[in-house]
Amino acid sequence: MGRTTQIERLRNWLEVQGHGVVETGWTRSELMSSLIELAKEGNTLTRDTFSLLYATDFAERLENQVIPALRSGFIVLSDRYVYTAFARHAARGGGPEWIRGVFGFAIVPDTVLYLRTDLESLLPRVIGSKGMDYWESGMDLHLGEDLYDSFCVYQQRIIAEYEAMAKEYKFEVVDTVRRSMEEIQQDLRERIEPVVRRPRKVDVSLLDPKALDAKVER
Amino acid sequence: MKGYGQPHTYPGRLIIVEGIDGSGKSTQLQLLQRWLVSQGHTVFFTEWNSSKLVKETTKLGKKNRTLTPLTFSLLHATDFADRLFYNMIPPLKAGMIVLADRYVYTAFARDVARGCDPGWVRKLYDFAIRPDLAFYFKVPVDVSLGRILSGRAKIKYYEAGMDLNLSADPVESFSKFQSRILEEYDRVVEEFKLTVIDATAEIDEQQEVVREVVTRALATYQPRWKHGQAEVPGGGDPVSGAGIPEPQGQADRH
Numbered sequence: 002m003g004r005t006t007q008i009e010r011l012r013n014w015l016e017v018q019g020h021g022v023v024e025t026g027w028t029r030s031e032l033m034s035s036l037i038e039l040a041k042e043g044n045t046l047t048r049d050t051f052s053l054l055y056a057t058d059f060a061e062r063l064e065n066q067v068i069p070a071l072r073s074g075f076i077v078l079s080d081r082y083v084y085t086a087f088a089r090h091a092a093r094g095g096g097p098e099w100i101r102g103v104f105g106f107a108i109v110p111d112t113v114l115y116l117r118t119d120l121e122s123l124l125p126r127v128i129g130s131k132g133m134d135y136w137e138s139g140m141d142l143h144l145g146e147d148l149y150d151s152f153c154v155y156q157q158r159i160i161a162e163y164e165a166m167a168k169e170y171k172f173e174v175v176d177t178v179r180r181s182m183e184e185i186q187q188d189l190r191e192r193i194e195p196v197v198r199r200p201r202k203v204d205v206s207l208l209d210p211k212a213l214d215a216k217v218e219r
Numbered sequence: 220m221k222g223y224g225q226p227h228t229y230p231g232r233l234i235i236v237e238g239i240d241g242s243g244k245s246t247q248l249q250l251l252q253r254w255l256v257s258q259g260h261t262v263f264f265t266e267w268n269s270s271k272l273v274k275e276t277t278k279l280g281k282k283n284r285t286l287t288p289l290t291f292s293l294l295h296a297t298d299f300a301d302r303l304f305y306n307m308i309p310p311l312k313a314g315m316i317v318l319a320d321r322y323v324y325t326a327f328a329r330d331v332a333r334g335c336d337p338g339w340v341r342k343l344y345d346f347a348i349r350p351d352l353a354f355y356f357k358v359p360v361d362v363s364l365g366r367i368l369s370g371r372a373k374i375k376y377y378e379a380g381m382d383l384n385l386s387a388d389p390v391e392s393f394s395k396f397q398s399r400i401l402e403e404y405d406r407v408v409e410e411f412k413l414t415v416i417d418a419t420a421e422i423d424e425q426q427e428v429v430r431e432v433v434t435r436a437l438a439t440y441q442p443r444w445k446h447g448q449a450e451v452p453g454g455g456d457p458v459s460g461a462g463i464p465e466p467q468g469q470a471d472r473h
Contacts, residue, residue, distance in 0.1 A: 032285060036276045047304045049346050050272065053297035060289045102342040106289060 003182060004116060008078050010186050011193065015076055020197060023070040025062050026080035033058035041136055048093040055086045056103050063107065076197055083107045084170070088162035092155060093142060111196050114189060115163060115172035120156055122178050127152070227348045231311035232440050234433065235322040237404070238356030239397050240378055241363030242418045243425070247356065248320050250426045251433065255316060260442055263310040267321035270301040281377055288333035291377075295326055296343050303347060311348075314443035323347045324355075324411065328403035332396065333383065352436045354429065355408050356418035360397045364390070 012022045028037045037054055040046050046054075070077050083104040090100040127133055133148045135141075139155025140148065167174055173192045177185055227233070234251070238244040248264075255262050268277060273294050280286040280294070307317050323344040330340045367374065368390075376382070379389045380396025408415060414432055416425055 032276060032280055032290065036273065040272060045272065045301075045305070047300065050297055050300040050304070053293060053300055057290055057293035057297060060287070060293055061285075064287050064289060065285070099342070099345050102339065102345070103293075105339055105342075 003177075003185070004080055006182065007116070007186060007189060008080055011189060012078060014190060015078075015193075015197065018197075021070075021073070021075040022078060023066060023075045024078045024080065025066050027085055028055070028058050030058045030061040030065075032061045046141070048090065048095055051093075052086055052090045052095070052100055052103065055089075059083065059086070059104065060106065068108070079110070082110060082113065084113065084163070084166055084172075087166060088159050091162045092139065092158040112193065113170060113172045114192060115167050115174050116177050116185070117163075117167075117174050118160070118177050120153060120160065123156055124153075225349060226351070227311065229308070229311035230314035230441070230443065231317060232352070232437060233307065233311060233317045233319065233348065233350040234352045234354075234436070235319040235324075235350045236354045236356065237321060237324045237328075237407075237413060238354075238358065238418060239360070239363050239400055239404070241366040242356040242358040243366070243422065244354070244356040244418070245320050246422060247354070247416070247425055247429055248318055250422075251429055252318055254426075254430055255318075255433075261310075261315045263306065263315055263317045265302050265306040265317065265319050267319075267325055268295060268298050270298045270305075272301045273298045284376065284382065286377070286382065288330065288335050288382075291333065292326065292330040292335050292340060292343070295330070299323065299326075299344070300346065308348075314441075316437075316440075316442075319350070322350060322353065324353065324404070324407045324413065327407045328400050331403045332399040333380070352433065353411065353413045354432075355404065355413040355415050356425075357404075357415050358418035360394050360401065362419055363397065364393060367393075 008024065012024060015022050028034050033054065037058060040050075040054060067077050067079070086104060087097065087100055091097060127137070133152050135148075137155075138148050138152035139158070140151050142151070142155065144154040145151040166172065175185060175188050175192070180188075236244040236248045245266075252262055252264060268274075277286075277294050277298070280290065286294070307319070310317050326340055326344060327337070331337045374389045374393050376389075379393040380399075381389060381392050383392075383396060385395040386392040407413065416428055418425065
């Protein structure tokens with residue numbers, strides 16, 4: 002869906018407006034990223050341990066990156082959030098109650114932007130970039146004869162979970178099917194704009210002109 | 220509370236021990252294991268925070284001191300889920316006796332003492348199964364502290380709860396932190412009806428009580444294998460008399 006590129010452009014757009022921006026992304030915590038990679042290489046992960054690894058990574062980033070950044074007035078752009086864990090847990094047959102309880106410590110985002118896609122659009126994108134991956138295809142679930150079949154069934158399940166959550170949690174749904182990167186970016190900005198808008202706090206006319214000069218000279 | 224709230228239906232038996240560091244619970248469990256094996260039972264042993272999956276990460280986090288109460292708690296839950304799936308459920312299904320050094324109650328006591336929400340921690344472990352028998356080795360902090368200090372020179376950072384800034388002095392911090400854990404254990408004992416053993420008594424006296432309680436709990440147990448040499452259908456190695464793992468420092472399993 003081009004999430005990464007879209008976020009990169011959003012960051013640039015926000016910084017141009019003078020906002021401080023901090024990015025965080027799924028499984029990117031210092032503590033957990035290598036462990037999660039390692040665990041994925043073996044075939045020993047069960048649904049619940051998988052979800053708990055995600056929760057640990059998330060907690061680490063929440064406490065060490067997200068909350069401190071919010072406290073300092075930054076805008077935090079998070080590439081995936083708790084909903085990813087909810088969708089994957091449910092797609093593996095787990096009940097909603099436990100996993101939501103586990104992530105009960107998470108804070109509610111100001112906006113959840115859901116880049117909606119369908120399987121048809123997803124297929125060429127995944128095959129054309131890094132290829133199908135064991136876990137992203139739900140191979141642990143034995144859903145189909147090969148990677149391709151499994152991928153289709155698994156991703157359909159994931160999409161269905163996201164669609165259900167979009168209603169439940171009132172996601173901002175941004176359609177990506179047959180739309181250009183540019184159109185999607187415009188759509189995203191329109192939805193973010195009201196959330197980050199703030200009144201001008203500094204009255205420039207009250208500043209001592211000499212102070213301004215001094216700053217410029219340095 | 221569906222998980223540990225209801226008895227499991229596996230043919231095996233799950234016996235667990237709880238207690239603060241230095242309560243002597245690992246010694247007691249080891250003695251129990253020796254006895255059960257001598258009786259011809261096939262016994263599996265598993266201990267807190269020992270899964271290969273998260274070991275290195277926990278070590279790293281402890282070394283860098285970046286663990287918070289929340290990540291600490293979640294890492295332990297991950298370790299537990301991994302061991303439950305690989306080291307506990309298969310032998311229980313195979314009808315064997317599983318001995319666990321620490322169980323979910325450790326999290327209920329310790330994570331809450333670190334400031335995690337009691338309701339949240341209990342829900343976190345909802346996937347766990349209820350043990351057939353849960354011992355709590357009750358001991359005052361000064362006794363446990365004395366045991367630990369006589370065994371090795373230094374108290375460890377997290378064991379002393381140094382991350383909570385209770386005191387700059389490790390011994391004082393240990394005291395304060397372990398006292399909090401004791402309070403939480405008291406609640407847990409009440410809530411989950413753990414069998415309390417006076418851990419200030421002599422080792423052999425405690426063991427006598429433990430064996431008596433275990434004998435009663437195993438009254439309805441029908442072992443499928445005797446003399447430990449069962450063909451194990453996957454999922455770990457049966458412990459024979461010679462292969463009993465020595466407890467690795469009573470207080471090492473943080």
